Amino acid sequence: MTATTIATLGDRLFADGTFPGFRRADGGVGVRNLLAVIPSVICANVVAERVAAQVPGAVAIPHPHGCAQVGDDVLLTELILAGAGANPNVGAVLVIGLGCETCQSGDVASQVRRLAPGKVVESFSIQEAGGSVKSIGRGVAVARDLLATISGATRVPVRLEELVVATQCGETDLSTDDVANPAIGVVADDVVRAGGTVILGETPEWMGIASDLAARARDTATGDRIGAVVARYRRAAAAIGAMVIGPEGDPDVIDGRTTARARSLGCVAKGGTAPIGEVLDFAQRPTRRGLALMDTPAHDVVSVTAMAAGGAQVCLFSTGRGTPVGSALMPVIKVTANARTAARMADNVDVALGGTDRNADASAIREALAATILGDETVAELIGHQDFAIHRVAPTV
Numbered sequence: 001m002t003a004t005t006i007a008t009l010g011d012r013l014f015a016d017g018t019f020p021g022f023r024r025a026d027g028g029v030g031v032r033n034l035l036a037v038i039p040s041v042i043c044a045n046v047v048a049e050r051v052a053a054q055v056p057g058a059v060a061i062p063h064p065h066g067c068a069q070v071g072d073d074v075l076l077t078e079l080i081l082a083g084a085g086a087n088p089n090v091g092a093v094l095v096i097g098l099g100c101e102t103c104q105s106g107d108v109a110s111q112v113r114r115l116a117p118g119k120v121v122e123s124f125s126i127q128e129a130g131g132s133v134k135s136i137g138r139g140v141a142v143a144r145d146l147l148a149t150i151s152g153a154t155r156v157p158v159r160l161e162e163l164v165v166a167t168q169c170g171e172t173d174l175s176t177d178d179v180a181n182p183a184i185g186v187v188a189d190d191v192v193r194a195g196g197t198v199i200l201g202e203t204p205e206w207m208g209i210a211s212d213l214a215a216r217a218r219d220t221a222t223g224d225r226i227g228a229v230v231a232r233y234r235r236a237a238a239a240i241g242a243m244v245i246g247p248e249g250d251p252d253v254i255d256g257r258t259t260a261r262a263r264s265l266g267c268v269a270k271g272g273t274a275p276i277g278e279v280l281d282f283a284q285r286p287t288r289r290g291l292a293l294m295d296t297p298a299h300d301v302v303s304v305t306a307m308a309a310g311g312a313q314v315c316l317f318s319t320g321r322g323t324p325v326g327s328a329l330m331p332v333i334k335v336t337a338n339a340r341t342a343a344r345m346a347d348n349v350d351v352a353l354g355g356t357d358r359n360a361d362a363s364a365i366r367e368a369l370a371a372t373i374l375g376d377e378t379v380a381e382l383i384g385h386q387d388f389a390i391h392r393v394a395p396t397v
Contacts, residue, residue, distance in 0.1 A: 025118025083309025177266025326380025
């Protein structure tokens with residue numbers, strides 16, 4: 001696209017203050033209209049994948065959990081799967097279980113209905129259906145019926161207040177911290193000024209600047225919550241002997257080129273400069289508009305999955321060295337300011353930044369965001385990178 005087109009399309013999105021989205025029964029708005037086929041347990045992965053493969057417009061969400069999990073771990077798995085089904089990009093949901101798992105298909109379906117009232121949700125188990133082959137046949141029939149219920153959905157104008165943008169960085173380098181993340185931050189500020197919501201995760205990256213983030217909190221309680229999350233993370237890491245970034249103000253060079261503090265500042269730059277309105281638990285939905293922090297690990301797919309389960313419709317993802325990561329639930333826009341990566345991994349890059357003009361870089365990202373919201377597929381979507389990963393908090397029994 002030409003520079004004029006880039007400026008026009010992206011700027012129009014924020015000038016108009018609206019975008020075309022799929023309005024859901026619970027009031028949510030999607031930028032995609034997916035049918036999610038969700039296995040409640042690893043044993044149902046193949047059936048879910050076979051069903052989705054035969055129903056164009058369906059996406060399977062395989063994962064390795066749901067069996068022999070107990071306590072908080074099974075509750076977290078159920079929460080993530082239900083959040084996936086409740087994501088506003090998902091128009092209808094089919095949950096398939098085995099029948100004897102700790103994370104039951106019926107329980108996941110019930111949680112989807114609780115999070116997204118009015119959404120069409122069906123579920124069954126392989127044992128109930130009589131085996132894998134019969135389950136695939138039954139699943140395809142149900143999925144086709146579900147697809148028919150959402151295929152007539154049309155986009156309607158909605159306010160930018162309805163937009164929830166996730167931010168993530170992975171395989172980073174100095175170009176990420178110095179160019180890509182600050183440019184994404186400019187667009188994040190645009191979203192917040194328009195009344196929308198931005199989610200910034202990756203708790204390990206808050207280590208060196210917790211007090212800076214707390215100073216940006218909307219109130220003392222939110223600032224204290226930031227400190228508490230960081231302290232909890234440090235304790236958990238220390239308990240298993242893991243290394244995390246040192247204490248705030250630590251001058252140690254962490255990669256031969258930058259300090260821990262500078263590294264943290266570079267990472268959180270992608271969240272912009274707005275006040276921090278709340279600190280979300282893993283996969284929790286925002287309760288207010290504006291900038292929110294989410295307590296997620298640095299693991300790219302886990303973090304992106306958590307934000308999608310929390311209701312994000314699109315993700316701005318910066319990378320220095322390149323990564324193919326996408327999402328099963330939302331488009332992931334890959335941004336790099338590393339010219340070598342842009343050339344070598346062009347298959348996995350949506351936006352290559354020049355790095356000499358931040359306004360131009362932000363305009364390019366704004367253009368990609370607008371085009372993606374309007375329906376253009378990201379490279380991860382085109383290739384089929386439908387990544388999904390569930391966090392673990394307890395041992396398997």
